[in-house]
Amino acid sequence: MPLENTKQSAAEALRQTRTFGKVRCHNPSCMGRIQPEPGARLVKCPTCGMEYRLYWVSPTLPRIRGPVWDVNREIAEKTFAEKQAVTKPTAGKMKGK
Amino acid sequence: MPLDRKIAHINLTTGDIDVKSIPLNVRKQFIGGRGLDAYLLYNYARKGVDPLGPENPLIISAGLLTATCASATARTHVMAKSPLTGLLGSTNMGGFFAPELAWAGFHHLVITGKADKPVYLFIHNGNIEIRDASGLWGKTTTDTQWAVREELGDDEVKSLVIGPAGENLVRFANVMTGIKNSGGRTGMGCVMGAKNLKAVAARGTLDIKIAHPMDALEYNKRFIDQITSAKVNQTQGTLGTPFIWGATNCWGGLRTRNFQYNQLEYADDIEPERLDEIATETIGPHHMTGCFACQVHCRAQYKIPSGPYAGKYDEGPEYTSLGAFGAEPGCTSAETVLTGNHLVNQFGMDNLETGSMIAWAMELYEEGILTEKHTDGLDLRFGNDAVLLEMVERICYRKGWLGDTLADGGIPAAEKIGKNSFDYLIQVKGMNNLHSDERATPALALNIATASRGSDHLRSRPAIDLYHLPEGVLRKIYGTPIPYDGPLSSEHTSYEGKAWMVFWQENCYMAVDCLGICKYHTTFLGATLPNFEDWPKVIYYNTGLEFTPEELWTVAERCNMIERMYNIREGLSRNDLKKGDTLNHRYFDEPCKRGAPDVIGMCIDREQFEKMLDEFYDYKGLDKNGKPKAATLKRLGLDREPSRLL
Amino acid sequence: METSGKVLTIDHEKCTGCRLCELVCAVKHDGVSNPMRSRIRVMKWEAEGLYIPMSCQQCEDAPCLKACPVKAISRNASFERVEIDYDLCIGCRTCVSVCPFGAMSFNPVEKKVFKCDLCDGDPQCVRFCEVKAVDYVDAADVSLKKKKAAAHRISVAGKEAASLHAAL
Ligand code: SF4
Ligand code: SF4
Ligand SMILES: [Zn+2]
Numbered sequence: 027m028p029l030e031n032t033k034q035s036a037a038e039a040l041r042q043t044r045t046f047g048k049v050r051c052h053n054p055s056c057m058g059r060i061q062p063e064p065g066a067r068l069v070k071c072p073t074c075g076m077e078y079r080l081y082w083v084s085p086t087l088p089r090i091r092g093p094v095w096d097v098n099r100e101i102a103e104k105t106f107a108e109k110q111a112v113t114k115p116t117a118g119k120m121k122g123k
Numbered sequence: 124m125p126l127d128r129k130i131a132h133i134n135l136t137t138g139d140i141d142v143k144s145i146p147l148n149v150r151k152q153f154i155g156g157r158g159l160d161a162y163l164l165y166n167y168a169r170k171g172v173d174p175l176g177p178e179n180p181l182i183i184s185a186g187l188l189t190a191t192c193a194s195a196t197a198r199t200h201v202m203a204k205s206p207l208t209g210l211l212g213s214t215n216m217g218g219f220f221a222p223e224l225a226w227a228g229f230h231h232l233v234i235t236g237k238a239d240k241p242v243y244l245f246i247h248n249g250n251i252e253i254r255d256a257s258g259l260w261g262k263t264t265t266d267t268q269w270a271v272r273e274e275l276g277d278d279e280v281k282s283l284v285i286g287p288a289g290e291n292l293v294r295f296a297n298v299m300t301g302i303k304n305s306g307g308r309t310g311m312g313c314v315m316g317a318k319n320l321k322a323v324a325a326r327g328t329l330d331i332k333i334a335h336p337m338d339a340l341e342y343n344k345r346f347i348d349q350i351t352s353a354k355v356n357q358t359q360g361t362l363g364t365p366f367i368w369g370a371t372n373c374w375g376g377l378r379t380r381n382f383q384y385n386q387l388e389y390a391d392d393i394e395p396e397r398l399d400e401i402a403t404e405t406i407g408p409h410h411m412t413g414c415f416a417c418q419v420h421c422r423a424q425y426k427i428p429s430g431p432y433a434g435k436y437d438e439g440p441e442y443t444s445l446g447a448f449g450a451e452p453g454c455t456s457a458e459t460v461l462t463g464n465h466l467v468n469q470f471g472m473d474n475l476e477t478g479s480m481i482a483w484a485m486e487l488y489e490e491g492i493l494t495e496k497h498t499d500g501l502d503l504r505f506g507n508d509a510v511l512l513e514m515v516e517r518i519c520y521r522k523g524w525l526g527d528t529l530a531d532g533g534i535p536a537a538e539k540i541g542k543n544s545f546d547y548l549i550q551v552k553g554m555n556n557l558h559s560d561e562r563a564t565p566a567l568a569l570n571i572a573t574a575s576r577g578s579d580h581l582r583s584r585p586a587i588d589l590y591h592l593p594e595g596v597l598r599k600i601y602g603t604p605i606p607y608d609g610p611l612s613s614e615h616t617s618y619e620g621k622a623w624m625v626f627w628q629e630n631c632y633m634a635v636d637c638l639g640i641c642k643y644h645t646t647f648l649g650a651t652l653p654n655f656e657d658w659p660k661v662i663y664y665n666t667g668l669e670f671t672p673e674e675l676w677t678v679a680e681r682c683n684m685i686e687r688m689y690n691i692r693e694g695l696s697r698n699d700l701k702k703g704d705t706l707n708h709r710y711f712d713e714p715c716k717r718g719a720p721d722v723i724g725m726c727i728d729r730e731q732f733e734k735m736l737d738e739f740y741d742y743k744g745l746d747k748n749g750k751p752k753a754a755t756l757k758r759l760g761l762d763r764e765p766s767r768l769l
Numbered sequence: 770m771e772t773s774g775k776v777l778t779i780d781h782e783k784c785t786g787c788r789l790c791e792l793v794c795a796v797k798h799d800g801v802s803n804p805m806r807s808r809i810r811v812m813k814w815e816a817e818g819l820y821i822p823m824s825c826q827q828c829e830d831a832p833c834l835k836a837c838p839v840k841a842i843s844r845n846a847s848f849e850r851v852e853i854d855y856d857l858c859i860g861c862r863t864c865v866s867v868c869p870f871g872a873m874s875f876n877p878v879e880k881k882v883f884k885c886d887l888c889d890g891d892p893q894c895v896r897f898c899e900v901k902a903v904d905y906v907d908a909a910d911v912s913l914k915k916k917k918a919a920a921h922r923i924s925v926a927g928k929e930a931a932s933l934h935a936a937l
Contacts, residue, residue, distance in 0.1 A: 035656035036599045037646070038349060043596070044651065050590070052374040054563065054615055055721035057591040076719065078373070081396045083361050087354060091396055092373050095389050102375075102386075102717045109714070109724035192796045194789075219788070226803060265816065278813075301815060328805040330878075336800035340793060344897065351899055409900075412818060413787045418899040420785040424818040436817055 046086045051076060052093075062088055126150065126332075126666050128230045130769055131251055133244065135318055136177055136236030140251050145230065149768050150668065151678075152760065155187035155230060157215065157636035158682030160202040163233055164211070165689045166765040174206035174310075175292065175317040177237035183224075183283065183323060184231040186639015190222035190331045190415075191665035192339040194347045195641040197221055197415035199283065199300070205309040205576070206317070207294045207476070207532045208553035210690045210702065213576045214297075214311045215636060217414035218304030223281040226327030234318065243271065243282075243322035248329055256321040260290060263469040264299045271324045282324040286471025288519045289316035294532035295476035299468070303422070303438040304414070307473035309554065309576050310532070334667030342664050346653060351418050355649040359421040360411060364442040365395035367648065371559060372450070375718010376589075378558045379450040380505050381482040382549045382709050385560040386717035387450040392457045398440070401428055401457060412438065419643050430458045432465055440464040446558025447478020452485060453505035463512060470519040479555035480529045480536070481514045483548055492542050499523040534701055545700075549707050551578035552695070556707075562715050563725040564588060566621035569735050573625065573704045575686040581642060583629035587650050588615050600646060601627050604655045604672035616721075618731045622738035630679035634658065637682060681759040684743070684751060688764065697736075697749040704736060704749055774849035776908045777885070777892060779822050784902035786813055786820035790894035797893045798883075806876060808885040809894050809903065822903055824894070825872040825885035827851050833864035833873050833884075849908070850887050858882065 051058045051071040058073030062080055066088075070077045079091040125147060132141040145159075153159040160182045167180045182202040189196045199221040205212030224230070228249040241256040258274075259267050264286040272280050281300060289296035289312035296312030297305040306312070315321075333339050350356055358366050371377050375386040391397060402410040405426035413420035427435045440448075440460055448454060448463030467474045481503075487493040488503040495501070501510050503525075517526025528536045534553045537545040549556050554577030561568040566588045567580075574582035587600075591613050601607055601624055611620035628646070631654055635645045638658065646654045653661075655672040662668055670678070687695075695702050706727070714724045740747065744755030756762040791807035799806045809824040828834075831851045834842040841857035842864060844850070853864075860880055864873045873884050885892075887905075895905045 035653070036603050037651050037653050037657060040596065040599065040651045041349070041352060044354065052370065053719040053721055054374055054589065054591075055719075083358050087357060089358060089366070090370065090373055092369060092391070092394055095391075098386075099388060099717075101720060102723055105720045105723045106714075106716050190792075190802050192792060192802060226805075269816065302818075328803065328877075330799075330801040330803045330806075332801055333796055336796050340796050340893070343793070347897070347899070406818065407782065409782045409784075410818075412785045412820075415787060416789040416792050417787050418789065418897075420787065420900070438818070 047088065049078075049080070049088050049090050052078065052090050126668065129228055129249075130231040130233065131229055132233045132235070133251060133253075134236040135234060135238040135242065135253065135320065138253055142251075143769055145769060147668075150187070153682055154634075154637035154678055156184055156189075156198065156639045157200045157202070157213065158633060158678065159231060159637070160184050160200050160213070161211075161682055161686045161689065163231065163769075164202050164204070165685050165692075166767050167233060167235070168204050168689075170692050172204055174204045174209065174212070174314060177318070178235060179204050179314060179317075181234040181311070181314050181318060181320070182231065183234070185221035185225045187637060187668075188661065188665055189230070189639035190225035192333050192336065192343050193416075193638075193640070193661045193665055194343060194350060195414060195417035195419065195644050196639045197417065198636070198639045198641060199224070199306065200636060200639075201283075201298055201306045201311045203311060203314045204693070205311075206292075206313045207310040208577045208702075210552055210693050210695060211576050211686055212309040212311055212314065213686075214306035214308045215581070216298070216300065216304045216306040217417075217641060218281070218300040219415050220281045220283050220300040220304075220325060221639060222415050223279075223325040223327055225331055226329050227325045228327060228329050232323070234320065237317065238319040241319050241321050243320065243324060245275065246323065246325045246327075248327055259321045261287065263287065264297075264471045265302060265469065267322055268300070271322055275324065275326070277326055280324050280326045282322045284322040284471070285312040285315045285320075286469060286519075288470045288472035289313055290321075291519065291521050291530070292316050293472055293519060293521070293530040294535075295473040297467075297471045297473055299471050301438075302436075303464075303468045305468070305471075305473070307443075307475060308579065310473075312471050333665055335664045339661075339664035342660055346657065346661060347418050349651070349653055349657070350644050353649040353651050356419045356421075356643060356652075359643060359648075360419050362395040362399055363411070363421045363423045363439070365393075365398050365440065365445055368442045368445045369395045375715060375722040376560050376563065377446065377450045378549065378556065378560045380453045381451060381479075381486040381547065382560070382707070383486065384717050385562070385715045385722065387453070387455065388717070390449065390455050392455055393445055393449050393460050397457060398423065398425070401425055401461070404428070414641065417641065419641075421643060425461060427461045427465060428458065430462055432462050435465055437461070437465040437468055439468070441474075443475040443478075443558065447474040448511065450558050451478045451482035452507075452511045453482075454508050454511060456508055459508040459511065463515060466512065466515045466519075470515070472515075472519055475557060476532070476555050477515055477518060478558070479549065480518065480533065481511060483533070483555075484514070484525060484529060486547050487540065487544055490547070492544050492547075493525070493540065497540075498525050501525075546708065549709065551704075551706065552576075552702055554578050560715065562710055562727055563722045564615050565618045565727060565732065565735060566615070566624050568706060568710060568727050568732065569621060569625050569739060570628070572706050572732075572736070573739060575683065575690060582632055583625045584647070585621070585624040585628045586648050587646065588621070588624060590650065591615065592650060596650065600650060600654075604676050616725065618728075618735050622735045623742060625739060626742040629683055630676055631655070633679040633682050634675055637678065638662070677759070680743075681761060684755065684759050684761055685764065687743070687745070688751060688761065691750055695749070697747075706732075774908050775890075775905050776827065776849065776911055777824060777887060777895070778904045778906055778911060779824065780902055780904070781819075781821040783900045784811065784820045784822055785900055786811060789897050790822060790903060793893040793897045797888060806883075808872075808874070808883065822894075823870060823872060824903070825851065826870060827885070827887070832867040832869060836863045836867040838863060848887055848890060851884070852886060853882060853884065855881065
């Protein structure tokens, strides 16, 4: 019977690696850790420059609420036009661009 | 004291009821819940059976751990041949029904036949009674439940019911319990409707024995700490599943306007934080509720703040209602989402399928494939909130040509509408996709393409692929309990090792579904949640059954394989657009237009997708066409099915 | 240190209705899962989302204690609880009928009345209820949290009234 009750499972061991007070950038290829000022409402990712609205689930648990829409749309349209001009990319081929 | 639990075979045509014990060797092979249901379906559904005919077995179950001293074991599983897809019908729901069924003395019900008038079942402390439901027919899901309680004179009765949608044989009708706990996928409510079965009511005061009660109690505390300390569950417990929707929308991972776009812009009014405000204003600061014995409490309560249904109480909305009444039809009003959510809950209709069908029709209308003639004058444009809600009602009651057509589900509707309408239908195996966009995430795309019940995120989605966890962490998770040393990429746009992640998740989710545990309590949205290594303890303390993590993995593989065998028997083949493991052409041909810069321009590479699918088949022990190899069936002990052991 | 003893408090607004308390109570006392055996029961009005856990109040002037014809019920000062002596209990269920809260229950299998015993000072319902809808607090502080919450409401109302007044 595999009942070593004191032994930690992989999932339990991973608990120690968590961080508090930070969010991960929602730009999927960035995913940089951002540490906002406690209670801040806006934050800018120091790695990729995206700007987000923040919400605090608890005083130590911030969460990205959403992007700033006007800026978001502008960037999206510009990026799409640029990328279409170059090539028709696919998920895999995007790697290491 | 060995586990002695019961299964009842109930024939609604003859009224025969046959109660048996579930033998331990069957438990060892299929555990319970969804796994054992799949075994029963494979054994008792004749090949090619009419989903709406009396022979289609409707299987209702509680998990192995349901009602034991383990956390969040509330799940009810329902299976039958699907009237929506013609393949595996399978749906899973929380609430309080499954534990009540267990205390009433049963863990599995197999219901065949068809009653000649509306009936409901009353299951009470080992007895099963077929009762007249003529007075219940036509009632909404909640009215039905309260009426059953009134009739039985017992407020503690928990019922699994259908609403008007199930009665009207809408192909994606729900089975429901409580205010909004829904078994929504694959139209199991339609099967109930076809059997004239309005409800299954349960009430029990029988003991569920706990093998090692004090150990179970102590371990449960540790298990719960593990679950509630996860950040993802703390957020779930505050904002509910809308938080996933909000996060996904932020980077452009949502399917919007029937998959023309991948982000619902200017959605502030339906962002989770706004919904939380509405719940706080209409209910109060403590507006989260949950399923049986669960400490995550991810479900919000609310009252509709304005509009024709102002003041109505409901629960949710979940991710899918935000998709169905927000992202997909291109609406950004909280009133619309909360009203739409209320309507589908009352009607007993799958929100995901409903929203997707309407959004599909909206695109067809804007493309001129559907005209005002088809819509009986409705201006079915995207973003038309009033028409969206009107269509929900038309589908439920099959009103007008379009309401009736859409109620038949995607593929039959496309056949009826004709032209190239099928090309616009974002489905897999006849079921609409979740309102998420998988073009930037090959692992997630493989998941929906191969999910056993048709496009689905709760069958094998490696959601943590999006977290860019270090490779070492990924290896720790995906390398247990079965060693894996192939490639494994932290990059969500990569195709490397993703087939293994999907295969691992498929087994993980099968195991929780067999145990009856909710998926927020395993490796789904959080990397630190319990899985194969943790479950043997919780199983042993509660039931006395001994499994190693490796054995649990094999059981999960076996159960997944029997689902696969069922689908193959009903005609699944790899490249069939209607019954296969493949995706709508938009996944491959149309790049993402919105969201974070790195998502823009993404789509799935056909060649690499096929390669990933080959790998996935290989891990599962399937041949190139997706059929199980003889050696695989032998290894899993499935070479002599159907075996009809219970 | 002198303590005034602890009491079980219930704040039904916080209750999520999960019934984990019922489950762990039955497992702790009877070693089985069965809400019928639980000392705490959650009463529900699902149509409006109202959940109210009910348990023994350990009354100072306990009707059950007074009504028991064989004096099987007594007050245990060390645990601040009202308890049943099963050697004396004759199973007449008088206490069940006089308890104003329905907190005295009857187990039809073992033919015994039963009620909350505060788990001898470590109530499992409290231990497992993450949202603290059931709590075990010092008797002297029993209404302190309520006072504070009410005071906050008054101050918010006061501010609103002031701003309304200013707007006039
Ligand atoms: S454990 Fe807490 S939240 Fe759950 S039902 Fe009991 S009192 Fe309510
Ligand atoms: S059982 Fe009822 S009467 Fe007796 S002490 Fe408890 S609440 Fe009071
Ligand atoms: Zn960034």
